[in-house]
Amino acid sequence: MKNADLYVTALVVRPGERKANVTPKRAVGVLHLPLDRAQRKLALTVTAPEKMRPKQPLKLKIVAKNADGSVPKQVHVLVSAVDVGILNITSYATPDPFASLFGRKQYGADQLDIYGQLIEAGQGRLASMAFGGDALAKGGKRPDTSVTIVALQSAPVTLNEAGEGEVSVDIPDFNGELRVMAQAWTDDRYGMAEAKTVVAAPIIAELSTPRFLAGGDQTSIALDVSNLSGTAQKLDVKISAEGQLSIPGGDQSKPLQLKQGQRVTLKVPVLAQGGLGQGKIKVLVEGLDLPGENLPAFTREWTVGVRPAYPAMLKHYRATLNDQTWSLPDGALEAFEPAGRQALLSLSSRPPLNLGEQIRALKAYPYGCLEQTASGLYPSLYADTATLKRLGLTGEPDAERKRKVEIGIERLLGMQRYNGSFGLWGSDSDEEYWLTAYVTDFLLRARDQGFAVPADSLKKANERLLRYLQDVGQIQVNYSQNAEHTRFAVQAYAGLMLSRSQQAPLAALRSLFDRRSDARSGLPLVQLAVALEKMGDKPRADLALTAGLAVGRKNEWLADYGSSLRDQALILALLEENDIAKEKRDERLFALADEVAASRYLSTQESNSLFLAGRNLLGKPEKDWTASIASGTETRELSNKQPGLKLDGALLGSPLTVHNQGSEPLYQQLTVSGYPTQAPPAGGENLSIRREYLSLSGAPLNIGALKTGQLVLVHLEIGAKQRVPDALVVDLLPAGLELENQNLAQSSASLEDASEEVKTIRESMENAGIKHQEYRGDRYVAALDIDGNRSVHLLYLARAVTPGTYRVPPPQVESMYRPNWQALGDAPAQMVVKGK
Known part of the structure; x- marks a missing residue:
């Protein structure tokens, strides 16, 4: 027998008997029949160092034996090294090819009958109908955690004639525990093994930052510095910022004296610049002294995404040029943040x-x-x-x-x-x-x-x-x-x-x-x-x-x-x-x-x-034409072969002019896009949106004095004069808040004991015509069908997490397919989160 899915089944049927009130019965027995495949299992061992440093090769020794102790031939091995923290999220088990091929398989037969639907014979009376129900209250999901994901895999290797081999895996800048997983196979034998290795630098520096920041936000980042070198250390820590992050007062330098095993937390103020992009925090640690080693300065860097605090803005400039020059109006670019500002120029006959x-x-x-x-x-x-x-x-x-x-x-x-x-x-x-x-x-x-x-x-x-x-x-x-x-x-x-x-x-x-x-x-x-x-x-x-x-x-x-x-x-x-x-x-x-x-x-x-x-x-030919653009100190030529040009950086400056160098008319389209320097005014067409921040009791919150860890209930009220079946609501989060959960019913902070006012809003939300909801890292999104002349209510839960002062984006709603129907809501200037 070759199959691994063998079962012994027994079916017993007892006939019914009307005179004795005996109902027909049947019983089914299923017994898995395992086959002895022990001779096809490889005994695999992986030897890994108990501890190592980052940015070094992880060297592993692998030995394979047959079940009888003999040496197998042509053994191939695949090795992976994965962060244990990632594996623990899903309780991931090391794959075992032997168990997958020869382990117990699902019973492969379907047996269908109606014995289970028979009503037991007896002297009982007919039952009356009863109504009611119960639901299992599920616990909230794990909160999202920002981690450095390390999941490495080597190319398959073949062991030598003695059944031995070495594998090397390059480990990046990572501190934590790795699970080493190895799967081995020959033409007819299979096996697996695992080991663990702790990766730890002599000095560990970890930075806690918000998931993102918006232009104008001010926050305090926490840098944890730990000494695991085995001896006391006298260090000099330098912290700098670049890109769209800056440190008020300039780069900071702090001397530290750390005992073995000691950890110190440094707080550094950070300011986010406007526009769309990224900022970096860099840490340089000097002075590490280990006997017999000449170590370079220790460096690490972290990237933080910076997004605008306000919705994007477009301005269109159209003109017909007849052997003439067109100029961008004075001050047109000043309404945009410099970072992320760009334009697209198109000319055509x-x-x-x-x-x-x-x-x-x-x-x-x-x-x-x-x-x-x-x-x-x-x-x-x-x-x-x-x-x-x-x-x-x-x-x-x-x-x-x-x-x-x-x-x-x-x-x-x-x-x-x-x-x-x-x-x-x-x-x-x-x-x-x-x-x-x-x-x-x-x-x-x-x-x-x-x-x-x-x-x-x-x-x-x-x-x-x-x-x-x-x-x-x-x-x-x-x-x-x-x-x-x-x-x-x-x-x-x-x-x-x-x-x-x-x-x-x-x-x-x-x-x-x-x-x-x-x-x-x-x-x-x-x-x-x-x-x-x-x-x-x-x-x-x-x-x-x-x-x-x-x-x-x-x-x-x-x-x-x-x-x-x-x-x-x-x-x-x-x-x-x-x-x-x-x-x-x-x-x-x-x-x-x-x-x-x-x-x-x-x-x-x-x-x-x-x-x-x-x-x-x-693809259709145009008549030949040429034109020129002058922007600041830059100039470019355009023609029917190159009719479009992207403008950004130094090429998008003031004054900006476009000149048609021919006599035939040219159609010009210049679209300037970017993000406003000031909050746009509230208002809209057909639609309206209002937002309020509440406590779980339903009382308005003073968002100028939130505490870290405090729950914030966000209530959105959306109205429409005419029906909008394709409404899209987008509420950008201030950077100091994180969405608490993707499902209020399963939130780790239960709203079952909330005030009657909050329960009323929740009941209204159930009738809001919600087609789709998304809980993203920096925003809440909902697609709705809104009837005319009535309001719908949305509710989601967030938590204040990082101390700082943050800009508050306005809530938005628009019709996806009649985009002139849109609205912005009022928003306070800033939100302040204070540490406990």
Whole structure:
């Protein structure tokens, strides 16, 4: 016998007997039958040093023996060294190949019967119904801990003829305990062993910092210095900062006298500079004296991310240059923090769609629902390094770009539901009908570009689209200001996708054509026209195209994630990609450029649609033109071959001028982006948001006098005049706070005993229409469906952790697909956390 999953089973059945009130019974016995595989187990030993220093090779000796003590042949060994602290988080056990191959396996048979459903015969009475329940109160999750992750693995090695070998693993700058894990194998034998090594420097310096800081924050970092050298030491510790961190009063130097085993904590004030970037804290320890050793100065450094305290800001400057010079208005750059400030200049002899800015916005969008994930991947799918360079952008290497698309495909497929459709935030989200077609569109394009897309996933998606096309009842519209259009738009997009592979039933497309009056936008009519033409019905295709090019879109929510700008951009993309209506394209390009110029904010749908509309134009020749830009003391030349330029650093200064060196008009688009130096004013359109900080009793907290360890209850109230089904709430944390838990119901600080006021807010939160929540390291995020003329309430728990004075960002809410609907709330100037 070769299997390791052998079981002996017994089934005993007792028949029933009506006269004696005996119910039929059965019993099942299962006994695992282990086989003796001891002769196939390798006895492996790993010898590791009990203690070593960081930044040195960890040298291991490995010896393998057979079960009978003989020496095995051709033994291969794989060695790993991992921080024990990381392994303990999940109680990770060292992998054992012998147990995996020859250990007990799951019983491989399913036995199905209904004996367990039989009611015991007897003289009992019928039971009455009873109601009630109980729930297991789970403890809170472990708090997030910042650790240095050490997980190292050597290349496999082969032991010598004596069954012995040595392996060396380079250990980085790390202090702690490592578990050394080794797995060994031959052609027919397997084994494992483990050992532990303590890594400790003679002098250990560890820094405690906040997870992040915002520009203007002032905090105190704690540097712990421990002497494990074995003798008393007289040290000189120098602490410096660089990047976007500074130490008020300059670098600090502190003399220390430490006994063996003594630890001292040094407090150092730190100030974060404005903008987006990183700061470093560097520590230099001199004076370490060990007998017989000449040791260099001990150095360590830590990086702290610095983010702006306020939301990003964009300013657009558009102009038509006719043999003239344009100048940036005086003082335009002063509203931005210097760190993170940049601009993108685009010139063209055609009406501009500002493709560089659309790509930048798509790549920078930080929240990843289904639509945003797919839209953000299109530039990586179609825009290579050369294209990005023409637009003034720095592109990643092609290998990295392709890997980004592959990861994106995996993420999208992770949101595919059981029936082939897709969910907005995951596979357990509600079905998204229009987005199912949109994501399938992307997956088909990715496959055509040579990326691996699982055929089964595409088959399931296409089968779902076919159901949409053939049965309008499959499309359940939750909210739309015109449900007939919504269903028509889903079916038209489904038909377009299926027609690519000649799978769209012509009868279904013609039936949809007969309902063309349901359309409240030209986009689904043009999609239907392309599908009809691909399936061979040219007359109806021409009629649908004519109708589609004549229909505009009103400012309505139609549950297809669209807008007038999005629809016009995708129509132009369809005309370009399918080479139809050539005489209409220039006219529509001019109209689309005017609509872009009139739009202050764009959704990811709109940005990607503009990218798709404009990407084919990049390859079309322009008339030769040249222009120059002068910024501060820098000058650059632009032309039709290099129409875009990124401006930052010394290249983004004042005065800034752009000059058209030819006689033909040039369309200029300059977008300046960055972070404001001052808090933006509260207010907004259609939406409103208010935040308050409460104690667990529901009383307002004085955030100017918080104590470390104090719990802070954050209450957000969001209102809308008109319904917003795609609201996104973002509340950036002050750097002195950390989110307490990702689930209030399982929080380590229970709210069950909170005040009645807090319980009322919690009950309101249950009816808030929450679609998705994220608890990130520096922010709380929630996606909501907000009804018009009512408020919804959100609640989350944070804890004051690090003493200091911190800027307080304003709370934000926006409609993801009508981005002009957004609001900022009021925020106090600062939060002060004091040590206990």
